Amino acid sequence: MSDQTTSRRNFIKTLAAGTAGLTLGLSASSYGNILGANDGIRVGMIGIGRQGRGLMGQVMNQSDAEVVALSDVYKPNLEYASAEASSADTYTDFRKVLDRDDIDAVVIATPDHWHALNTIMACQAGKDVYVEKPLSRYIDEGRKMVEAARNHNRVVQTGTMQRSGKVFQEAVEIVQSGDLGPISFVRTWNYGNSYPDGIGNPENSNPPEGLDWDMWLGPAQERPYNMNRFGVILNEEMQYQRWASFRWFWDYAGGMMTDWGVHLLDIVQWAMEVDAPQSVSAVGGKFHIQDDRETPDTLTATYQYPDFVCTYENRVCNSKTLDGNGYGIEFHGTEGSLFVDRGSLKLTPEPGSKLEPLSMQVEENSVHNHIRNFLDCIKSRNKPIADVEIGHRSTTTANLGNIAYRTKERIEWDSETEKVKGSEAANQLVRGSHREPWTL
Known part of the structure; x- marks a missing residue:
């Protein structure tokens, strides 16, 4: 067995014991030219469904970050998130989050068909971005997201958090x-x-109370409301009963x-x-x-x-x-x-x-590591581990x-x-x- 393999075996034994790990991001001494090492990062959440809730919790667990704004087109999502981040302002239109000069970064966990517009507009507004995977619905969108990040000198982290595992x-x-x-x-x-049965076959119907269906559709083709296209099922405690089923529709x-x-x-x-x-x-x-x-x-x-x-x-x-x-x-x-x-x-x-x-x-919690890498790169202005170009590829x-x-x-x-x-x-x-x- 090679020395390289022996070294790796020792690394793995230590890692399994929970006493060692790989360093992601940068040390406080290298924090860069926009925020100081002790400055808090003010974050707006865009899309706070099941995935967005989890990301919001990870941001709130970081000592140098604060969730100050919440945006979603579905009122129950806003109400749930607002109870968790009680000091954050709430909006049904994400553009109002981008209009705020006091917000440094946004975390985007909208349905896939919104990722490109959310990200490009955030870059244009001078915000750094953490955007969920897949980066884009269409390949051309992804290239435009890369261009927006580079043209506006923004840190954009793709939510392929396995890279931080x-x-x-x-x-x-x-x-x-x-x-x-x-x-x-x-x-x-x-x-x-x-x-x-899969996800079933519900009939088209009126949107539920508190949902702006037209805004949810956004850039996608106009369609009548259908529970499976929206995909959200909440119980009385406002907990999600499944991952939203919009994922199974090409739009x-x-x-x-x-x-x-x-x-x-x-x-x-x-x-x-x-x-x-x-x-x-x-x-x-x-x-x-x-x-x-x-x-x-x-x-x-x-x-x-x-x-x-x-x-x-x-x-x-x-x-x-x-x-x-x-x-x-x-x-x-x-x-x-x-x-x-x-x-x-x-x-x-x-x-x-x-x-x-x-x-x-x-x-381990690779999402925690991934958010940490994003916040560190906001300060250092280095590219994150899942930079927008990597996410696009x-x-x-x-x-x-x-x-x-x-x-x-x-x-x-x-x-x-x-x-x-x-x-x-x-x-x-x-x-x-x-x-x-x-x-x-």
């Missing part, structure tokens, strides 16, 4: 060390079973590919030191789930990179795991295979390899999987021009569309 950082180090040997295949997956999101696949593909591209695939193909369909979702219940996307292939698999009609894992990433090299998910890592040597088996379990890869599925074409991707070669149908999905007046 120590177990993923260790997996990336192992892959990049070369210990696994040349890697020709990487698999990513999410498996589950919601057969047969607002990209199904599991962009909801979960982007997390996994992001780590693959980081570990393998690549920015984009050369080509993408995908097969699948909505075969057996009997609900009104538009996204597939079964999907396999295959990504061709210069010297390896990566697949993303999703099924929601069968929950049989892969070696006991319902989701994850596995790198297959000539010397061994490496599995990683949010709480574990396992290295399995090939027969005859000099590598030794390795496993670890980690309990990873989201693009996930979106390309959906484009290949929807067009039934093998996508040849030009990562320099960010266009699909020879397919106007695919490039229409790269560009997307926006409803007036919410245009880019």
Whole structure:
């Protein structure tokens, strides 16, 4: 076993004991030119549904940050969040948060179809931004988000928080060390079973009291209100009963590919030191789930990179795991295979390899680390660990999987021009569309 591997084993033993970790962000002595080390960062929350509530709690747990404004188009969300952040002002129009000169940064946890406009307008207003994944609904939107961040010198952190997880950082180090040997295949997956009813088939109806449906739709196509398109189900205690189901409609999101696949593909591209695939193909369909979702219940996307292939698999009609894992990433090299998910890592040597088996379990809050990195970078003006350009590249890869599925074409991707070669149908999905007046 190499000295490098021995050192890594010692690191893992210490990490598992909870007494060591990787430093993210920068020390107080390097805090930069906008805020001093002891200055509080005033934060506005835009979108405070289930995900937004969790992010708000993480911001409030930081000693140098204060939540001073809350924005949501659904009154029950505002009321719940206001009870938690009692000193914060509330708004139904996010633009009023951006108009305030006393706010340094915003955290955006709106539905996916709003991410681009929220972020671009925040950058124009001089705010730093933490924006949930996927970065954008359309690839062209993502590039415009990068341009807005650079043109206005803003710190923009994408919510792919696995990059701030120590177990993923260790997996990336192992892959990049070369210990696994040349890697020709990487698999990513999410498996589950919601057969047969899925999210159900509710009829169109009037919006619930306290919801501005037209504002919720924003740049998306005008549609009658439907509970599944909005997706929010609250109990009497105002707790969410499920993740909002807008994710399963093309107007607002990209199904599991962009909801979960982007997390996994992001780590693959980081570990393998690549920015984009050369080509993408995908097969699948909505075969057996009997609900009104538009996204597939079964999907396999295959990504061709210069010297390896990566697949993303999703099924929601069968929950049989892969070696006991319902989701994850596995790198297959000539010397061994490496599995990683949010709480574990396992290295399995090939027969005859000099590598030794390795496993670890980690309990950590990577969202806390990710928010901490964002706040540190607001002060230092350095790029965060999931900078907007990185988020754009990873989201693009996930979106390309959906484009290949929807067009039934093998996508040849030009990562320099960010266009699909020879397919106007695919490039229409790269560009997307926006409803007036919410245009880019």
